[in-house]
Amino acid sequence: SQELEQSPQSLIVQEGKNLTINCTSSKTLYGLYWYKQKYGEGLIFLMMLQKGGEEKSHEKITAKLDEKKQQSSLHITASQPSHAGIYLCGAAPSPGGATNKLIFGTGTLLAVQP
Amino acid sequence: SAVISQKPSRDICQRGTSLTIQCQVDSQVTMMFWYRQQPGQSLTLIATANQGSEATYESGFVIDKFPISRPNLTFSTLTVSNMSPEDSSIYLCSTREGGLNQPQHFGDGTRLSIL
Numbered sequence: 203s204q205e206l207e208q209s210p211q212s213l214i215v216q217e218g219k220n221l222t223i224n225c226t227s228s229k230t231l232y233g234l235y236w237y238k239q240k241y242g243e244g245l246i247f248l249m250m251l252q253k254g255g256e257e258k259s260h261e262k263i264t265a266k267l268d269e270k271k272q273q274s275s276l277h278i279t280a281s282q283p284s285h286a287g288i289y290l291c292g293a294a295p296s297p298g299g300a301t302n303k304l305i306f307g308t309g310t311l312l313a314v315q316p
Numbered sequence: 317s318a319v320i321s322q323k324p325s326r327d328i329c330q331r332g333t334s335l336t337i338q339c340q341v342d343s344q345v346t347m348m349f350w351y352r353q354q355p356g357q358s359l360t361l362i363a364t365a366n367q368g369s370e371a372t373y374e375s376g377f378v379i380d381k382f383p384i385s386r387p388n389l390t391f392s393t394l395t396v397s398n399m400s401p402e403d404s405s406i407y408l409c410s411t412r413e414g415g416l417n418q419p420q421h422f423g424d425g426t427r428l429s430i431l
Contacts, residue, residue: 242406242425245408245422247317247420247421292420309358
């Protein structure tokens with residue numbers, strides 16, 4: 203079965219610093235989703251990537267999906283305390299029509315020190 | 317995107333009891349899902365809640381333990397039956413509007429602790 207591995211597991215950065223979180227799949231990704239979760243709460247949808255080489259940005263967050271569609275990165279520029287939380291990548295494990303299921307990565311805990 | 321409300325937001329229950337979690341969406345949605353997030357773990361799909369028919373359960377989850385209702389396109393419930401401490405988790409409702417290329421959106425979750 204497909205697994206998503208995130209790195210690093212946790213990250214502490216100084217406010218204003220840049221950081222990158224990676225999500226690696228054992229199989230081809232058919233839709234890659236990035237979410238943010240505050241401790242003990244629900245998930246906030248950030249971005250969705252579908253095509254190899256695709257890159258999307260929203261405010262200070264940029265997500266990329268590699269050409270082979272097996273790895274994605276989430277980059278935060280000039281981090282702020284509001285960026286703190288758990289970042290989760292999720293993926294559709296098979297091409298459209300086969301399943302509704304999303305599998306999720308192990309999560310990356312981000313702390314931003316003022 | 318749709319606004320998803322879950323009730324209760326948290327509860328502490330005795331083992332052997334059952335709890336029903338409600339998920340209300342502010343608009344009609346095609347798909348509704350229930351996930352579980354055990355302490356320190358990532359999310360695992362429990363089942364897809366189908367409107368007007370039985371839910372579709374993932375491997376490892378059964379209807380007797382997690383009965384699900386979906387009477388209409390805006391509402392679903394998940395019951396956690398005969399609870400044990402291993403059921404202590406965050407339970408999350410999610411929805412998807414449109415096709416498989418659309419993202420799932422999540423409610424704030426229900427934090428459940430079993431004593």
